[in-house]
Structures are given as structure tokens and as C-alpha cells.
Amino acid sequence: MTGAIFDIQRFSIHDGPGIRTTVFFKGCPLNCIWCHNPEGISRAPLLSFRPALCIGCGFCFRTCPAGCHRMEGGKHLFDRERCEACGRCAAECYPGALELVGREESAAEIMREVLRDKAFYDNSGGGLTLSGGEPLMQPDFAFELLCAARDAGLHCCVETCGFAARAALDLVRPKTDLFLFDIKETDRARHAELTGKPNDRILANLRHLHGTGADIILRLPIIPGVNDRPEHFKGIAALARDLPGLKGVEIMPYHQLGENKVGRFGLDQSRRAKASAPEPGVVEGWTGELRRRGVNVLTA
Amino acid sequence: MNLLDMASGFTAAHRRFARSAPAICEAMCLEAQFPAILGDIRPEDRFAGRAVWPAIGFRLFSGGDSECMGFYCNRGMIKAELDRKDLPASDRRRWCDLLEYWSPRATFNRIRAADNALERPGLAATVLHGNEFRGPMIGNYVYRASGITLDFSRLLKTGIPGMIARVEKLAASAKSPDARSVYQGMRICLSVLCSVCRFYARQAGAMAMSTIDSRRREELLAMSLDLGAITQRRPKTLSEAIQLFWLYSLVANADNFGRMDVYLAGFYARDLESGRLDEAGALGLLQALWRLIADEIPGWSGRIFVGGLGRPDEQASDRFALLAIEASRTVRKLIPQLSLRWHGGMNPALLDKALDAIGEGCVFPMLYNDEVNVPAMQEVFRVNRAKAEQYVASDCGEFGLDHASLGFPDGNLVLIRALLAALHNGMDPKSGAQAGLRTGTCEELAAFEDLWRAYSHQVEYFTGVIFDRLLPMFRVQEREISALFPAMLTDDCLKRGRGLFSGVRHKGLLIEIYGTINVADSLTAIKREVYDRRAFSLADLVRMVDADFAGFEKERLLLLNAPKYGNDDEAADAMAQRVYSHICEAARANRKRLKLDFCLADLINAGGHVALGREMGALPDGRKAGEPLANANGPSNGRDLGGPTALLNSLVKLRPSAIGGQVQHLKFNREMFRKSRPKLEALLKTYFAGGGSQATIMAVDRDALQQALKEPENHGDLIVRIGGYCERFVALPSELQADIIARTMYD
Known part of the structure; x- marks a missing residue:
């Protein structure tokens, strides 16, 4: 079986314990206005185009079967509408x-690359992290990968937005050592507005997962001016009180790396949040506020 | 004493004893030199011992200037004197007489004469003396004498009187006249050392009398007493031991200091135990020594090793090692180059302390992995494990055995130019001159293995030529220089009654190798695009490279995007392994022929990779003309795209079992030290466990280097590592600054 992925990142040190390799799955059910991996939203591959790097060699004009590329006044124009x-x-x-972003790879191929750093995982308590996109959109493939990783003795993390079929969650759960579970917004209506989907299913999945005794860390993307509201922090605190088995929460401060990707992939910019990275000291403020409300905030 | 009187006094001694045995003559010259050339104790000194090297004298080696080796006559200094308008005519005449006397006698000139007398058949004529990379040269050579560390344990255990007794006893029983003269020379040298001690004892005493500050007076009196005591008996305290160690280093020109925690740990422990010193007091002494080393020793030397296997009192040595790291962390000079030997069973506090220091931006200590290096040194020097455990590195990082080996990179070989020669049938692409062997035209190199054979012939030939050119230096050194001070503390000179060059147990030669990774990446790209995919012919490739890819940008990118070493890519790394093993073996193959104990390749590249790159045209790995070459065995700048684990996995594939020295630069964001320290430690430990030999770690803030370019005045303290030495970033020439900025930073 093969799965759609768009990146394999070695020496990943912010997605679970120790030194890890993160496999980014392609396809995501949400469409967050701050998405930092917009190339992971669609399941299909996407063509990335960075005009600054074009040297005008003209090779693409000749090879494109759909005639998407042409040169006008010394400028490379790309017609994304026609691109297949x-x-x-x-x-x-x-x-x-x-650059074509997104490829089909088999679990064995991926594992070959992942296992090159096995010694680093063993010495650091690290392992494999599935991220995306949303790994639970490809549950069978995620399961196969997790089984292979477990067989090789790796610690396995799944980072999920939680918007997934219950069956998918139950399938990967026994093979997952730690869930990194995103909570983007605690208010139902705002959640729908910011991500395109309400959060009922996400919260229900979270409670279900918590009920099975799985290890869970909540990850909170906090975007200045979007969801850094006291009500959201209060909601997080309430959620954390309800779920005493949580290993803690991590704050994921907004960064602008996703910003220029939107242009590269010709994605719709109209919905995108106009935000900037938090000023120095702001993240510490969020941490302090959550801790005052009794939330166990983990720091790297 | 003025310069001229010093030079005259030294020369008079030489004239008088020129017909005596070489060791006697040398010893009598040293007697004229010391203490005459010694500098005064400065207000900040806690130990006596500074030197003002005169225009004419004797020293083992000055580092920077190969004319200043053995009996030397520094023409630059003399010229400056002669250029003085106010120089009296009589002085001018005396200087000219001295120049005339030394011209046929100075060691450097003796070597030059012996070298010039040798025939240079054919292409060997293109391998020239000098350390510059100009013209079509594939290799060159220089005259040096370094890479020794001395047996300070023996010195400090025996003391000067003990050494005198030993030498006298050996002299009495010596059978051969040569050995007897060596022992007599050594005996004279030990008296010279006593005069040096007494000279400074008097000076410190006199300074104490005229000092008002009571604390400084105490220090000077203690210094004076220490200096007197060490002429009478063996040292008992840490300050006596450091004083004796330092003065001996000064008169012996020992610029590298071996395993300091072995020879000073006992003194430190005893002082702590007896309450004579506390930790802060001992740190003060070490800091003073560190500053003295920074002032007196050339910037690429001053190696101090701590930690590692094979230390008699591990616990006491570890305690000293921690103090040494603290001294480096607090003093922050470019030298001493503190180096920590790591092994699986070591006290974890040492690595912890080391990473604290490195994380603060102190480049020291550099880390060496015993688990890899000890077995490697067994092979390199062909010794048993116990002896290999005594490995050290000198200067820029050349391996040696503590007080038992002598070997230094005296030649340079530019591997990538050997490849270019192979691609041009021996012709230099820039000048059109015949620079290499005729190993076949592009059309004749029909298969990749044909190209490999052409390349390897060039490499093997020039390696042999460079080694050959160094033999006259060896012969002159053996015959004419005894280097008695270093010899007394080098195995087995004392036992054998020989000078340093003829008595040292393991003697060999190293050549410095440039452009290794450029060769590997070029071959990978050529193999893929020319021989496997047949994107273009070899002749086409050569035309494109010679045109600096003008009009061939697409092809250049094709070559540039071929797999590169440093990304854990199997094909690219296998090629790097092949190139690396080949040059190591090509060097080693000369050992028997030259009757040496070792002939080694050495990959450190102190800065020559940038200088060479500036001179060179484009390369088949996609590099454009003028860009720096890849440094040593690190990846080409910016071509390691797979993150630190991939880089480290590539690095460990180049096993150091036949190499004379290599360094691994790793540049990390300082954030890593602050926020992800356990992961960083795991990264390093895994690298070491997987076969990493060495790590030189720079921790810099993300924008610190760019900031320093903009505001040099605010970043004078930013220390960076280039090849085998350290420099203040703001003091570097701009192209070396750019080279360092271009290194991949990991975070």
C-alpha cells in the first residue's frame, strides 16, 4: 500500500519527545485561516512555483502537456487553472x-529513510511522528506505518486535528505511544469560522481517546488577534480539568512560514488571517495565564 | 641587551663551537641565548617566562615562518634594522658580517641547498617549495618541525636536579662519542634552565621589593621562591609545577602541551588536600597560565588535552579537567586550544561542563572521541592499545602520540586539481601548461573506471613527489639539529642518547589535502550525468566547466543537484569514502619506501580552501569559479540539506583509521543549547557512538554573524573556528567571514 505524503523531516525536535523524524501526510479535513502547511491540505499533489528561481531556460514550456507555462516580456507566466x-x-x-509537492510512497520506502536515524531516536527517547495534513485521513496507511515503526522498536507519535472517523482513531490508537492533539478553538461557532468545521466531533474524539487511557498532549496553536482570547484560555482550562489524564498542553505560537507558501501554491489568500508572530514576552504571558488557570503547560 | 649584541653573542658562541659535536655547539649557543632573550615579568603575570625572539638564534620552529627553524637568521628583522636611517655604519657592518656568516649555516638555507641539489625530473619540477597556491600547482611543500608534545610528567616528577643526575649517569655510561656529546649537551641545557630560573627569581624578588601593593608583593615573592625552589628540588605545589612546566616549554619551544590533566592533576589534588589552595585559587593560577599561553604561543598551536582513556589517576585528572574547562570558559582567548577526550565511561560532569562552555559561545573544549580514535591510532601509528590511548592532537588537529611522535603537515596536495588534470589529460585548464600526467583524453576515458584510474594515477604520483621533496629537510634536521630540550622529554631520545629528530620513537610526515569533497561530489555528478544517464559527454562537460558554465546554467544545475556528500545519501557518501580511503592509502604507501614510521594524509584546511577556491575555475560538482572549496571532510557549504542527523551519518562513514588529522565543524544555533540541550547531547552521543571522531562546535545566535558584519565594534568577542584554529570573527578577511556564514546552521 502507498500513501500520499509531502515531506519527511529528519531531526525534528519539536514534535514529541527526543529526536524524531516527522512524516507529513497529505490531505486535511480542516482549512485553518493560519495554516502553516497549506500544501498539506489537498490530498492531490500541488505544483509549487517560485518565479524568483526561474532562469528562463524554457524547458518547462516544451515539456508541459497542458501548455501551462509561457514566457511573456521576459516573465515566466504559469496558468495554474490548466495544471494537472x-x-x-x-x-x-x-x-x-x-517543484511537485506531494508523492505516493510505500510504508517500506518511508521506513527505510526513517530508520537511518534509529540510533539518534534510541539515545534521545525519540522516534517517528506522523503529522500533516491529517494522518487520520489515511488511516490504513498510517496504521501500516505505525506497525512497521513499532516492529522496529520506535516510539510513535500521531499529531492530529481530531477531525477523523472514530474507527480511524481506534485503528491507530493501539500502535501510538503519544497523541499530539490539536485544539484550535474552544468556541464551537468560532471554530467553524476559523477552520471550516465545527468542533463537536473533535471534542468527542478527544474525550473518547482520553477515556481509553491513551497518552495525550494538547497542542494549542495561538494566533495573535485570532484566538488569544481569555475565553479560549478559559475554555482550555475547563477542557483540561475535564480530562485529568492529559500529559499537558503545549503552546504553538503563530509563525509566518506558511505565509509565503500560499503564494507558491497559488492558494486562496482571501480567508487567510492577517497575523504576525507574537512579540517577545507574549508567549510567556499566555503560558502564565494558562498556568494561573491550573493548566499544565509544557515547555521545550 | 640590544638586538645586535644578542645576535653577535649567539654567533660568537656558534663560531667558537662550530667544530665541536653538533649537540655541544647547540647547547653552547643556547647558553648564549638564555636568559639573554627573556622578556620581563609583566604586572599581570603569576608565572615568569616571556621571550623576545631575536634576529639570530636557535629555536625548534617558529610556526609561521619556516626560515625560523633550528639555527635561524631572520632576514626580515635584520632588513628592518638595516633600513633604519640612524643605524651607525659600524653596526651596519656588523649586521652584514652576521648575515654573511649565517647565509651558508642557517638550517633553512642548509635544507634549501640540499633540496636544490636534488634532481627534479619532468613534472616533479612543478611541485615547488612554498605555502602558496598559485599557478597550476597540484602540490607544494614547506619546511617545518612541529607536532611534538613533551613528557611533562617526567619533568615534574623528576625535577631539574633529578634530570641532571639522570643525564650525568647516562653520560658516564655512554659508549658512543655521539651519545656522550648529546648527554653533555643536555647537561649544559639543564644548567641553562637553572640560570633561567635564577634570572627570573632575582627579577621577581627585585620587583617585590619595589612594589607597594601588598597583594602583588606577596605574589612576586611567592614567584621568586617557587623559581628558587625548582632549581633545588622537584616541584611540590601546583604553582611550582606550572612554573617549571612553563619555563621548560619556553626554552624548548614546545607549543603544544599534551595531556595536562595527567601531569598537573596530582599537584592540584595535593594542594587542595593540604589547604594550600582552594578551587578559586587554583583557577586563578590556571587563568594566568591561559593568558600567558595566549600571549606567547602562535595562534594555531597551544593544544591542551584533558579527559580520556589511559590516565593513571582518573578522578584527580577529571577534577583538573573541570578546572581547565572553567579557565577556558572564563578567559576566552583564541588559545589555548583546549580539547576534551570523550569516552562512554567518562565522568558525565565533564561533557556537561564542556557543553555549558560551548553553549556560551566559547569554542572550547573541542571534543575527541576515544572510542573511535584509540583503535584508529593503533592502526595509524601501528602501536598497541595502551600506547594508542596516549594519542593527542597538536596545532590545527594533527594526531600524534604524546611525547613519542614527530610529524607535521609539510606538504599540500590539491586533490581537486589532480582530478582536473585527469579531465584535461594533464593540462592545467587555466594556463594550458602541462601540470599533470598524461592519463588519457576524454574520449579515451570511456568508462567511469577509466576516469577513476586516471585520477588515481595523478594523485599517487604527486603524493610520492611531495614526500620525496621533504626528505632533504629530514636529513638536514637529523644531522644538524639536536633540539636538546625537546629531546630530553621525548621518547626515546634520552635512552638512546640522540637528538630529537634521530631519536624520536615514531617519526613521519603528513601532507595536507585540499578539495577532497569537491572531488567526491564531482565524481558522483560525472558518474551520474556522463556515464550513467549520458546527459552529455565527458568532453562536453570539460568544455562547460572550463567556460565557468557560461551558457550552460541548466547543465550546471543538473550537476549541482546531483547527490552530494553530507546528506546521508548512499551513492554520494560511498564516493566520498572511496576518494578518502584512496588518498589515505596513497599517502601511507610511501612509508616503507621512505623508511618512516608514518606517512599520512591530513584533512584540516586552516583557510587554504578559501584561498584555493578564489584561484580556481568551475568544477564538475556545479561549483562556480572563485567560490571556496569544501572545507576538509565537511560538505560543501550549503549542500548539506538533510539536517544534522543526516550530516553526522555521512561524516562517520569516513573512518579515521588511516588519517593524520581531521576536524568536523558543527554550527548550531545557540537556542539549541538553551532550549533543547538534552536533544543536543543525545545527538552528539549518538554521533560519537556511531563512529564520530571529533566535533568542533560553534554555538552562535541566528543573526550574530550578520550583526557582527554590520557592527564589528560591538562583536569583538565573537570567536569562530576556521579549519584548525580560532579567530575573532571581525578580524577575518571578508571572504573567510562569508565562508563561515555560508556553513549550514542547525536548529
Whole structure:
């Protein structure tokens, strides 16, 4: 079986304990206005185009079967409407201006790369993290990968937005050592507004998962001016009180790395949050506020 | 004494004893040199011992200037004197007489003469003396004498009177006249050392009398007493031991200090126990020594090793090692180059303390992995495990055995130029001159293995030529220099009654290798695009490279995007292994022929990779003309894209079992030390457990280097590591600054 992924990141040190390799799954049911991996939203591959890197060699014009690329007044124009993301142009683009993001790989292929750093995992208490996108959108593939990793003795994390079929969650649960469970907004209506989906199913999945005794860390993306509201922090505190088995929560401060990706992939910018990274000291303020409300905030 | 009188006095001694045995002549010259050239105790000194090296004299080696080796005559200094408008005519005449006397006698000139007398058949003529990378040269050579550390344990255990008794006893029983003269020379040297001690004892005493500050007076009186005591008996306290160690280093020109925690730990422990010193007091002494070393020793030397296997009193040594790291952390000079040997069973406090210091931006200590290096040194020096446990590195990082080996990089080989020669049938692409062997035209190199053979012939040939060119230096050193002070503390000179060069137990030569990774990455790219995929022919490739890829940007990117060493890529790393093992073995193959104990390749590249890169045209790995070469065995700047685990996995594939020295630079964001310290430690431990030999770690803030470029005045304290030495970032030439900024930073 193969799965759709868009990146394998080695020496990942912020997605679970120790030194890890994170496999980014392609496809996500949510569409958050601050998404930092927008290339992971669609299941299908996407063509990334960075005009600054184009050297005008013209190779893509000749190879594209749909005629998406042309040169006008010394400028490379790309018609994304017609692009079928076949990737032929990217294969010929040596400067890397065109890049096909998203590929089908088998669990065995992925594991070959993951296991190259096994010694680092063993010495640091690290392992494999599935992230995305949303790994639970491809439950069978995630399961296969987790089984292979477990067989190799790796510690396994799944980072999820929680918007998944209960069956998918139950399938991967026994093979997962730690869930990194995102809570983006505690208010139902605001959640729908910010992510495109209400949060009932997410919260129900979280309670269910908590009920099974799984190890869970909540991850809170906090975006200045969007969800850094006292009500949200209060909601988090209430949620944490309800779920005494939680290992803690982590604050994921907004960063702008996702910003320029939107342009590269020609994605819709109209919904996107106009936010900037928190000023120095602000994250400490959030941490303090949550801790005052009795939340166990973990810091790296 | 003025410069001229010093030079005249030294020369008079040489004239008088020129017909005596070489060791006697050298000893009598040293008697004329010391204490005459010694500098005054400065207000900040806690130990006596500074030198003002004169225009004419004797020293083992000055580091920077290969003319200043053995009996030397520093023409630059003399010229400056002669250029003085106010120089009396009589003085001018005396200087000219001295120049005339030394011209045929100075060691450097003796070597030059012996070298010039040798025939240089064919292409060997393109391998020239000098340390510069100009023209089509594939290799060159320089005259040096370094890479020794002395047996300070023996010195400090025996003391000067003990050493005198030993030498006298050996002299009495010596059978050969040569050995007898060596022992007599050594005996004279030990008297010279006593005069040096007494000279400073008097000076410290006199300074104490005229000092008002009571604390400084106490210090000077203690110094004076220490200096007197060490002429009478063996040292008992840490301050006596450091004083004797330092003065001996000064007169012997020992610029590297070996395993300091072995020879000073006992003194430190006893002082602590007796209450003579507390930790703070001992730290003060070490800090003073560190500052003295920084003032007196050339910037690429001053190696001090602590930690590691094979130390007799591990606990006491560890305690001293912690103090040494603290001294480096607090003093923050470019030297001493403190180095910590790591092994699985070591006291974890040492690595912890080391990472504290490194994380604060102190480049020291550099880390060495005994688990890898001890077995490697067994192979490199062909010794048993116990002896290999006594490995050290000198200067920029050349391996040696503590007080038992002598070997230093005296030649340079530019591997990537050997590859270019192979690609051009021996022709230098820039000048069109025949620079290498004719190993076949592009058309004749039909298969990749043909190219490999052409390349390896070039490498093997030039390696042999460089080693050959160094033999005259060896012969002159053996015959004419005894280097008695270093010899007395080097195995087995004392036992054998020989000078340093003929008596040292393991003697060898190293050549410094440049462009290793550029060769590997070029071959990987050529193999893939020319031989496997047939994207273009080898002749086309050569044309594109020679045109600096003008009009061939697409092809350049094709070559640049081929797998590169440093990314844990199997094909690229296997090629790097092949190139690396080949040059190591090509160097080693000369050992028997030259009757040496070791002939080694050495990959450190103190800065030459940038200088060479500036001179060189484009390369088949996609590098454009003028860009720096890859440093030592690290990846090309910015081509390690897979993160630190991938880089470290690549690095460990180059096993150091046949190498004379290598360094691994790792540049981390300081955030890593602050926020992810356990992960960083795990990263290092895994690297070491997986076969990493060495790690030189720079911790810098993300924008610190760019900030320093903008506001140099506010970043004078930012220390960076280049190849084998440290420098203040703001003091570097701009292209070296750019090279360091271009190194991948991990976070």
C-alpha cells in the first residue's frame, strides 16, 4: 500500500519527545485561516512555483502537456487553472523554481529513510511522528506505518486535528505511544469560522481517546488577534480539568512560514488571517495565564 | 641587551663551537641565548617566562615562518634594522658580517641547498617549495618541525636536579662519542634552565621589593621562591609545577602541551588536600597560565588535552579537567586550544561542563572521541592499545602520540586539481601548461573506471613527489639539529642518547589535502550525468566547466543537484569514502619506501580552501569559479540539506583509521543549547557512538554573524573556528567571514 505524503523531516525536535523524524501526510479535513502547511491540505499533489528561481531556460514550456507555462516580456507566466500537477515540468526544472509537492510512497520506502536515524531516536527517547495534513485521513496507511515503526522498536507519535472517523482513531490508537492533539478553538461557532468545521466531533474524539487511557498532549496553536482570547484560555482550562489524564498542553505560537507558501501554491489568500508572530514576552504571558488557570503547560 | 649584541653573542658562541659535536655547539649557543632573550615579568603575570625572539638564534620552529627553524637568521628583522636611517655604519657592518656568516649555516638555507641539489625530473619540477597556491600547482611543500608534545610528567616528577643526575649517569655510561656529546649537551641545557630560573627569581624578588601593593608583593615573592625552589628540588605545589612546566616549554619551544590533566592533576589534588589552595585559587593560577599561553604561543598551536582513556589517576585528572574547562570558559582567548577526550565511561560532569562552555559561545573544549580514535591510532601509528590511548592532537588537529611522535603537515596536495588534470589529460585548464600526467583524453576515458584510474594515477604520483621533496629537510634536521630540550622529554631520545629528530620513537610526515569533497561530489555528478544517464559527454562537460558554465546554467544545475556528500545519501557518501580511503592509502604507501614510521594524509584546511577556491575555475560538482572549496571532510557549504542527523551519518562513514588529522565543524544555533540541550547531547552521543571522531562546535545566535558584519565594534568577542584554529570573527578577511556564514546552521 502507498500513501500520499509531502515531506519527511529528519531531526525534528519539536514534535514529541527526543529526536524524531516527522512524516507529513497529505490531505486535511480542516482549512485553518493560519495554516502553516497549506500544501498539506489537498490530498492531490500541488505544483509549487517560485518565479524568483526561474532562469528562463524554457524547458518547462516544451515539456508541459497542458501548455501551462509561457514566457511573456521576459516573465515566466504559469496558468495554474490548466495544471494537472503531472510534475513533468518540475522534473526538468533544475533551478528548483517548479517543484511537485506531494508523492505516493510505500510504508517500506518511508521506513527505510526513517530508520537511518534509529540510533539518534534510541539515545534521545525519540522516534517517528506522523503529522500533516491529517494522518487520520489515511488511516490504513498510517496504521501500516505505525506497525512497521513499532516492529522496529520506535516510539510513535500521531499529531492530529481530531477531525477523523472514530474507527480511524481506534485503528491507530493501539500502535501510538503519544497523541499530539490539536485544539484550535474552544468556541464551537468560532471554530467553524476559523477552520471550516465545527468542533463537536473533535471534542468527542478527544474525550473518547482520553477515556481509553491513551497518552495525550494538547497542542494549542495561538494566533495573535485570532484566538488569544481569555475565553479560549478559559475554555482550555475547563477542557483540561475535564480530562485529568492529559500529559499537558503545549503552546504553538503563530509563525509566518506558511505565509509565503500560499503564494507558491497559488492558494486562496482571501480567508487567510492577517497575523504576525507574537512579540517577545507574549508567549510567556499566555503560558502564565494558562498556568494561573491550573493548566499544565509544557515547555521545550 | 640590544638586538645586535644578542645576535653577535649567539654567533660568537656558534663560531667558537662550530667544530665541536653538533649537540655541544647547540647547547653552547643556547647558553648564549638564555636568559639573554627573556622578556620581563609583566604586572599581570603569576608565572615568569616571556621571550623576545631575536634576529639570530636557535629555536625548534617558529610556526609561521619556516626560515625560523633550528639555527635561524631572520632576514626580515635584520632588513628592518638595516633600513633604519640612524643605524651607525659600524653596526651596519656588523649586521652584514652576521648575515654573511649565517647565509651558508642557517638550517633553512642548509635544507634549501640540499633540496636544490636534488634532481627534479619532468613534472616533479612543478611541485615547488612554498605555502602558496598559485599557478597550476597540484602540490607544494614547506619546511617545518612541529607536532611534538613533551613528557611533562617526567619533568615534574623528576625535577631539574633529578634530570641532571639522570643525564650525568647516562653520560658516564655512554659508549658512543655521539651519545656522550648529546648527554653533555643536555647537561649544559639543564644548567641553562637553572640560570633561567635564577634570572627570573632575582627579577621577581627585585620587583617585590619595589612594589607597594601588598597583594602583588606577596605574589612576586611567592614567584621568586617557587623559581628558587625548582632549581633545588622537584616541584611540590601546583604553582611550582606550572612554573617549571612553563619555563621548560619556553626554552624548548614546545607549543603544544599534551595531556595536562595527567601531569598537573596530582599537584592540584595535593594542594587542595593540604589547604594550600582552594578551587578559586587554583583557577586563578590556571587563568594566568591561559593568558600567558595566549600571549606567547602562535595562534594555531597551544593544544591542551584533558579527559580520556589511559590516565593513571582518573578522578584527580577529571577534577583538573573541570578546572581547565572553567579557565577556558572564563578567559576566552583564541588559545589555548583546549580539547576534551570523550569516552562512554567518562565522568558525565565533564561533557556537561564542556557543553555549558560551548553553549556560551566559547569554542572550547573541542571534543575527541576515544572510542573511535584509540583503535584508529593503533592502526595509524601501528602501536598497541595502551600506547594508542596516549594519542593527542597538536596545532590545527594533527594526531600524534604524546611525547613519542614527530610529524607535521609539510606538504599540500590539491586533490581537486589532480582530478582536473585527469579531465584535461594533464593540462592545467587555466594556463594550458602541462601540470599533470598524461592519463588519457576524454574520449579515451570511456568508462567511469577509466576516469577513476586516471585520477588515481595523478594523485599517487604527486603524493610520492611531495614526500620525496621533504626528505632533504629530514636529513638536514637529523644531522644538524639536536633540539636538546625537546629531546630530553621525548621518547626515546634520552635512552638512546640522540637528538630529537634521530631519536624520536615514531617519526613521519603528513601532507595536507585540499578539495577532497569537491572531488567526491564531482565524481558522483560525472558518474551520474556522463556515464550513467549520458546527459552529455565527458568532453562536453570539460568544455562547460572550463567556460565557468557560461551558457550552460541548466547543465550546471543538473550537476549541482546531483547527490552530494553530507546528506546521508548512499551513492554520494560511498564516493566520498572511496576518494578518502584512496588518498589515505596513497599517502601511507610511501612509508616503507621512505623508511618512516608514518606517512599520512591530513584533512584540516586552516583557510587554504578559501584561498584555493578564489584561484580556481568551475568544477564538475556545479561549483562556480572563485567560490571556496569544501572545507576538509565537511560538505560543501550549503549542500548539506538533510539536517544534522543526516550530516553526522555521512561524516562517520569516513573512518579515521588511516588519517593524520581531521576536524568536523558543527554550527548550531545557540537556542539549541538553551532550549533543547538534552536533544543536543543525545545527538552528539549518538554521533560519537556511531563512529564520530571529533566535533568542533560553534554555538552562535541566528543573526550574530550578520550583526557582527554590520557592527564589528560591538562583536569583538565573537570567536569562530576556521579549519584548525580560532579567530575573532571581525578580524577575518571578508571572504573567510562569508565562508563561515555560508556553513549550514542547525536548529
